[in-house]
Amino acid sequence: MATPNTPNPNTPRAVEITVGYKALSPNQKDRLEKIEVNPAEGDAPPWDALTEYQTVGTDVDRTDGMQKATGRAKYAYDISFPDLQQAMILRAPIARGILKSLYLDEARAMPGISAVVALKKDGSKIRLVGDAVAAVSGKTLDMVRDAIEKIRADYEAEQHNVDYLMDEEAPMLDANGQLDEEWDEDSKVDKALADATHTHTGTYRTEVQTHSSLETHGNTCRWDGNNLEVWASTQATFGVQGELARGLGAHNVKVESVDVHAEFVGGGFGSKFSAGIEGLACALLAHAAKLPVKLMLDRHEEHTAAGNRPSALMQVRGGIDKNGKITAWDWRSFGGCGYNGRGGAVRYPNYYMGDAATRRKHKDIACDTDPARSMRAPGYPQGWFGAEMFLDELAAKASMDPLAFRLKNDSEAMRLDQWQFAADKFGWDKARAKKNDANARYVTGVGCASARWGQLGRHGGRRQSYGVTCRIHPDGMVEARNGSQDIGTGLKTVLQILTAEELGIPASRVRGVTGHTSDPLGPASGGSTTTPSIAPAVRHAAFLAKNKLIALVAAHLGVPEGDVTCANDKVGTKNAKLDFTEACKLVGQTPIEVHGERYPNYRDKPFHPGVCGAQFAEVRVDTWTGEVQVTRMFGIQDCGLVIAKKLAESQVIGAMIQGVSYAVHEQRIMDQRSGRMLNGDFLRYKITGSKDLPDIECHMHSVANGHNNTGAAGLGEPPSTATAAAIGNAVFHAIGAPVRHIPITPEKVLAAIASK
Amino acid sequence: MSHPPDHGVSRRSFLKGSAVAGIATTGITAATKAAAGPPVPESFGPGEHEITLSVNGAKKRVKVETRTTLLDALRDRMDMTGAKKICDRGACGGCTVLVDGMPTNSCLTLAMDAVGTELRTIEGLSNGDNAHPLVKNFVTCDALQCGFCTPGMVMSSLACLEKRGKPTPEQMRQDLSGNLCRCGTYGRVMEAIDKTANGGGK
Ligand code: FES
Numbered sequence: 001m002a003t004p005n006t007p008n009p010n011t012p013r014a015v016e017i018t019v020g021y022k023a024l025s026p027n028q029k030d031r032l033e034k035i036e037v038n039p040a041e042g043d044a045p046p047w048d049a050l051t052e053y054q055t056v057g058t059d060v061d062r063t064d065g066m067q068k069a070t071g072r073a074k075y076a077y078d079i080s081f082p083d084l085q086q087a088m089i090l091r092a093p094i095a096r097g098i099l100k101s102l103y104l105d106e107a108r109a110m111p112g113i114s115a116v117v118a119l120k121k122d123g124s125k126i127r128l129v130g131d132a133v134a135a136v137s138g139k140t141l142d143m144v145r146d147a148i149e150k151i152r153a154d155y156e157a158e159q160h161n162v163d164y165l166m167d168e169e170a171p172m173l174d175a176n177g178q179l180d181e182e183w184d185e186d187s188k189v190d191k192a193l194a195d196a197t198h199t200h201t202g203t204y205r206t207e208v209q210t211h212s213s214l215e216t217h218g219n220t221c222r223w224d225g226n227n228l229e230v231w232a233s234t235q236a237t238f239g240v241q242g243e244l245a246r247g248l249g250a251h252n253v254k255v256e257s258v259d260v261h262a263e264f265v266g267g268g269f270g271s272k273f274s275a276g277i278e279g280l281a282c283a284l285l286a287h288a289a290k291l292p293v294k295l296m297l298d299r300h301e302e303h304t305a306a307g308n309r310p311s312a313l314m315q316v317r318g319g320i321d322k323n324g325k326i327t328a329w330d331w332r333s334f335g336g337c338g339y340n341g342r343g344g345a346v347r348y349p350n351y352y353m354g355d356a357a358t359r360r361k362h363k364d365i366a367c368d369t370d371p372a373r374s375m376r377a378p379g380y381p382q383g384w385f386g387a388e389m390f391l392d393e394l395a396a397k398a399s400m401d402p403l404a405f406r407l408k409n410d411s412e413a414m415r416l417d418q419w420q421f422a423a424d425k426f427g428w429d430k431a432r433a434k435k436n437d438a439n440a441r442y443v444t445g446v447g448c449a450s451a452r453w454g455q456l457g458r459h460g461g462r463r464q465s466y467g468v469t470c471r472i473h474p475d476g477m478v479e480a481r482n483g484s485q486d487i488g489t490g491l492k493t494v495l496q497i498l499t500a501e502e503l504g505i506p507a508s509r510v511r512g513v514t515g516h517t518s519d520p521l522g523p524a525s526g527g528s529t530t531t532p533s534i535a536p537a538v539r540h541a542a543f544l545a546k547n548k549l550i551a552l553v554a555a556h557l558g559v560p561e562g563d564v565t566c567a568n569d570k571v572g573t574k575n576a577k578l579d580f581t582e583a584c585k586l587v588g589q590t591p592i593e594v595h596g597e598r599y600p601n602y603r604d605k606p607f608h609p610g611v612c613g614a615q616f617a618e619v620r621v622d623t624w625t626g627e628v629q630v631t632r633m634f635g636i637q638d639c640g641l642v643i644a645k646k647l648a649e650s651q652v653i654g655a656m657i658q659g660v661s662y663a664v665h666e667q668r669i670m671d672q673r674s675g676r677m678l679n680g681d682f683l684r685y686k687i688t689g690s691k692d693l694p695d696i697e698c699h700m701h702s703v704a705n706g707h708n709n710t711g712a713a714g715l716g717e718p719p720s721t722a723t724a725a726a727i728g729n730a731v732f733h734a735i736g737a738p739v740r741h742i743p744i745t746p747e748k749v750l751a752a753i754a755s756k
Numbered sequence: 757m758s759h760p761p762d763h764g765v766s767r768r769s770f771l772k773g774s775a776v777a778g779i780a781t782t783g784i785t786a787a788t789k790a791a792a793g794p795p796v797p798e799s800f801g802p803g804e805h806e807i808t809l810s811v812n813g814a815k816k817r818v819k820v821e822t823r824t825t826l827l828d829a830l831r832d833r834m835d836m837t838g839a840k841k842i843c844d845r846g847a848c849g850g851c852t853v854l855v856d857g858m859p860t861n862s863c864l865t866l867a868m869d870a871v872g873t874e875l876r877t878i879e880g881l882s883n884g885d886n887a888h889p890l891v892k893n894f895v896t897c898d899a900l901q902c903g904f905c906t907p908g909m910v911m912s913s914l915a916c917l918e919k920r921g922k923p924t925p926e927q928m929r930q931d932l933s934g935n936l937c938r939c940g941t942y943g944r945v946m947e948a949i950d951k952t953a954n955g956g957g958k
């Protein structure tokens with residue numbers, strides 16, 4: 001890969017680059033076009049669709065894989081000190097009411113107890129079963145548990161409701177679970193519906209899903225004077241830093257500095273942005289005990305008080321013209337939220353609607369449960385399930401093949417290529433044409449759905465840009481550092497690969513380090529922004545470091561800097577080259593250290609404003625028992641530039657498995673009488689396991705978007721938008737009747753079959 | 757000092773088990789016994805007792821309470837934090853260790869019950885950069901994302917390999933069915949098992 005080493009001040013800043021992608025298969029065309037972009041002065045020159053990569057996009061191993069596979073990786077939960085105290089939270093047993101009084105003294109006197117703190121004042125509101133009331137630290141968890149039992153808390157319970165559909169704001173449903181209320185008038189939509197060749201109406205529902213990260217929320221905290229050090233299980237190191245400083249201040253605890261570490265994080269999926277009450281409690285306990293304290297939630301707390309994807313109720317009515325084009329789309333939805341009544345908004349794939357008359361209404365409804373938190377593509381899997389299933393039902397009314405129907409209505413050119421490519425790989429035509437024997441016990445079906453996300457990365461927080469430190473050490477090792485966290489997505493490996501590519505060295509010579517707030521600012525891992533936000537800064541840092549190394553080598557060889565390149569593990573000119581490690585010796589004792597900057601994305605229009613994907617699913621349904629087994633899936637997913645191929649595939653496959661779980665297994669069950677979650681553990685809250693696993697294949701579609709020097713886009717969330725919808729459609733195909741409510745459990749399947 | 761009855765019961769049922777002989781030889785001091793009447797089993801506690809566990813071939817002495825689980829003993833008292841407490845209920849497999857070769861949920865096993873057995877943990881599968889082929893194949897197959905389930909997955913995979921030699925996909929699914937992974941690594945874990953069975957990663 002040859003990029004100029006130093007920006008030439010005399011050339012205009014505008015650069016022409018090639019964006020798009022090469023044909024996905026021999027029967028498709030290249031989609032390449034030239035655009036002009038205006039990089040910031042001093043930034044690394046952009047990579048584009050014609051760049052030939054050595055390391056980017058190859059099968060580099062996950063750089064911290066060995067630490068994880070040997071058990072050596074230290075998560076917040078694994079941090080230990082000789083005098084470490086364990087801690088737990090006392091949680092309220094009522095869903096709504098008032099904490100009347102709290103007596104902590106007896107707990108304080110229990111053996112082995114180092115601190116007890118109140119997390120609520122007498123008279124505070126209780127908002128859910130599991131609201132945090134007090135916290136205790138002590139020598140062992142068993143001792144802490146004994147002490148917690150000695151806390152006396154008196155409550156005054158109020159009438160609660162843990163089912164949003166029982167709220168007076170909620171709409172009425174008929175006996176078949178279909179929304180049963182008049183639509184408001186809307187002249188445009190009403191006319192389009194009246195003019196349509198085929199119309200259809202359907203109500204779709206999704207249930208509450210908990211994030212179920214395997215490492216629960218929690219922290220280990222240690223004070224040194226007024227300086228707090230925190231090992232956090234978080235997806236926002238810098239967020240936790242600020243939040244704890246403010247929170248402790250509000251408790252009149254003097255804080256000079258907060259350092260956060262999150263070198264390894266056992267998943268987050270959107271639930272771990274905040275330090276939470278458990279983070280504050282841990283810091284307060286450590287402060288009071290004057291000893292390091294670890295406070296990790298247990299599994300039940302994790303299910304009941306650490307966030308969830310809220311449920312959704314959606315009704316769509318729509319119509320198509322005689323050519324199968326959508327002409328009317330009328331959408332109303334309700335989010336089933338926790339006590340704060342927020343976070344239930346749903347989105348739907350609007351790229352199918354073209355010029356159709358559309359209307360969209362949404363209302364969030366509160367009930368006395370744990371509030372929603374963003375979860376892997378918040379609002380998307382719900383809405384996609386409703387909308388993509390509705391599309392299949394509408395297509396069925398017009399006797400159209402669901403894929404042909406999508407090809408007719410999907411306005412995103414890139415996805416049209418993806419649909420065709422994926423359909424061939426999956427064997428759609430044949431599988432869709434297959435007829436089930438009318439008397440067969442087992443029937444199969446196939447379905448598809450689209451994926452979409454709109455994230456090309458951000459350049460910084462409100463006050464400061466993101467950055468990366470790159471160091472070239474005299475022994476030839478290179479370090480790339482950013483303070484954000486790698487929650488399993490592969491940020492460390494991204495730092496490693498991009499740095500290696502820019503310097504023309506093998507990845508094994510680069511160490512990617514993440515998860516310490518002493519390193520440059522990075523984003524929270526949310527909205528699939530981490531890689532797209534950090535990647536351009538990694539490149540810029542490596543680019544600056546490279547130029548410094550080139551200057552040393554040029555001086556050493558007595559040649560102009562412009563003649564020196566870094567490639568194939570060598571630094572030098574055509575005629576005189578040093579091995580990279582030899583060149584690094586010129587660095588002297590202090591390493592080269594540079595700060596790479598995350599410049600804003602180019603203002604110029606990119607190839608595509610987001611990322612696209614498509615998924616296909618095959619299911620086998622046991623018509624006697626109603627059991628659904630997802631047998632096969634194929635997914636194609638674009639994420640801008642594919643940096644670490646193996647890791648990217650893992651993420652897509654992982655999202656699809658979570659989608660299987662969402663579609664057929666997961667459901668929070670609340671008890672209206674007591675207000676409790678009845679299945680707050682992994683015995684009764686089922687997530688997909690090895691026996692439920694379909695054969696999954698995925699294809700990473702690398703696209704040069706031309707939005708910054710690297711062109712990476714979001715990946716964690718996009719593939720999770722499509723899966724449940726594709727499975728729902730496959731079940732519809734298999735049994736000939738739609739199950740419009742996930743999870744698609746045996747009783748719903750049997751009811752659908754009976755209703756035919 | 758008196759104890760809540762459930763503690764007493766669990767101590768006695770523990771003592772009835774086959775681990776008694778093992779414990780006796782490791783020098784736990786028995787608490788008071790009744791002087792007359794039918795023979796009353798020895799009972800321990802409250803407080804801590806020193807036991808010896810054989811972990812990855814080495815004898816280790818550790819102080820535990822009778823209620824201390826093997827998982828807590830390994831993690832909190834022996835500084836072996838590879839095994840994870842993910843559910844604490846035997847539902848996730850994150851705490852899997854091999855007890856006399858059998859994959860076992862260490863969250864459901866009392867430390868004292870493990871006396872006299874051969875324990876193998878994830879820590880025993882590597883030594884510096886030297887690792888068991890299965891561990892290496894986990895990395896090359898990218899059979900891990902956040903990595904939190906991984907130590908348990910590796911131990912269940914190891915048991916599967918040792919039991920079956922060349923397991924079929926169905927056998928792998930069966931043997932991994934006690935291990936949960938939220939990131940969705942199952943398929944690649946099966947690839948890593950398969951690669952190891954076929955001599956990869958040596
Ligand atoms: S922690 Fe032991 S099985 Fe889950």
Ligand code: FES
Nearest residue numbers: 901903937938939
């Ligand atoms: S790799 Fe994250 S839970 Fe398995």
